[in-house]
Amino acid sequence: xAVVSQHPSWVICKSGTSVKIECRSLDFQATTMFxxxxxxxxxxxxxxxxxxxxxxxxxxxxxxxKFLINHASLTLSTLTVTSAHPEDSSFYICSAVNFGPGYxxxxxxxxxxxxVL
Amino acid sequence: GNSVTQMEGPVTLSxxxxxxxxxxxxxxxxxxxxxxxxxxxxGLQLLLKATKADDKGSNKGFEATYRKETTSFxxxxxxxxVSDSAVYFCAxxxxxxxxxxxxxxxITLSVRP
Numbered sequence: 001x002a003v004v005s006q007h008p009s010w011v012i013c014k015s016g017t018s019v020k021i022e023c024r025s026l027d028f029q030a031t032t033m034f035x036x037x038x039x040x041x042x043x044x045x046x047x048x049x050x051x052x053x054x055x056x057x058x059x060x061x062x063x064x065x066k067f068l069i070n071h072a073s074l075t076l077s078t079l080t081v082t083s084a085h086p087e088d089s090s091f092y093i094c095s096a097v098n099f100g101p102g103y104x105x106x107x108x109x110x111x112x113x114x115x116v117l
Numbered sequence: 118g119n120s121v122t123q124m125e126g127p128v129t130l131s132x133x134x135x136x137x138x139x140x141x142x143x144x145x146x147x148x149x150x151x152x153x154x155x156x157x158x159x160g161l162q163l164l165l166k167a168t169k170a171d172d173k174g175s176n177k178g179f180e181a182t183y184r185k186e187t188t189s190f191x192x193x194x195x196x197x198x199v200s201d202s203a204v205y206f207c208a209x210x211x212x213x214x215x216x217x218x219x220x221x222x223x224i225t226l227s228v229r230p
Contacts, residue, residue: 004160034217043206043220044161093160095218106218108153108161 002028002098006109013084014117021079021112023094029074030096034106035067038091050077084116119144119219121207126224130197138192138224140181140207148209150174150183150190151218155204164192164205197228 003026013019023033031052036044048069049057056069066088068080077096081088091113095106124139142150152164152174165174170185179194190207206223210216 006160041222043222044218046217046219049217095161104216105163110158110160 002026002096002105002107004094004096004107004109006092006094006112008112009110010113010115012115012117015085016083018080018082019084019114021081021092021094021114023077023079023096023109025075025096025098025107028096028098030077030098031074032097033071033077034095034097035069035077035079036093036095038093038111044093047079081114084114086116089114089116119148119209119211121209121219121221123207123221123224127227128224129227129229132199132228132230133196134228136192136194136197136201136226138205138207138226140190140192140221142188142190142207142209144188144209144211144219146211147185148211149216150181151208151210152179152181152190152192153206153208153220155206155223157203161206197226199228199230202226202228 005024007022033050035047038044047062050069050071052071058064071077091111093111095108120143122141149168151166153161154164155161165176167174167183173182181190181192204223204225207221208218210218
């Protein structure tokens with residue numbers, strides 16, 4: 001099946017710094033990628049939809065200036081958490097959509113654990 | 118808006134026991150329904166899906182039937198194994214390509230030998 005990678009798998013940073021998380025589709029091109037946030041023992045909450053070559057679409061309540069998304073190529077989307085604070089500590093998961101005639105499926109990355117001190 | 122409700126967990130079963138994990142949904146229109154599984158330390162993987170009413174998705178011994186009349190998509194397996202221990206998420210998406218997923222809270226299944 002299709003593979004999606006995330007980098008880094010975990011990161012610890014100081015409050016006030018910015019952190020970039022990469023999401024790559026390794027063996028297919030994805031015009032659409034999604035970014036999710038998962039709190040402990042809770043579901044995945046969609047943060048934004050990332051479309052290649054255009055601006056991301058953010059879900060209600062998600063600060064677009066706080067969570068910058070760039071989808072510069074068909075295989076790479078990045079999420080930058082700007083001026084991170086402890087409340088931004090979470091598990092961030094991306095997915096990439098592989099679709100074509102007769103098929104349409106999201107493939108998920110392994111996630112990135114962000115801890116802000 | 119769309120929502121997915123899963124039964125409360127965690128669930129602990131003995132090997133070879135029968136498994137049912139309940140999932141109900143609320144959606145406008147006719148969504149596609151999914152079960153995803155997350156093994157420890159790994160990303161979510163699609164377990165099975167159904168795209169229209171009365172469809173049955175199946176994979177690795179797991180089954181779920183799309184029940185429009187009860188807005189349900191319960192996951193079942195006749196005989197669980199230790200290797201089935203994972204977190205299971207029910208999800209839906211509106212029809213069409215690139216549709217975003219709405220997830221349930223997930224339930225942790227532990228299977229003991």
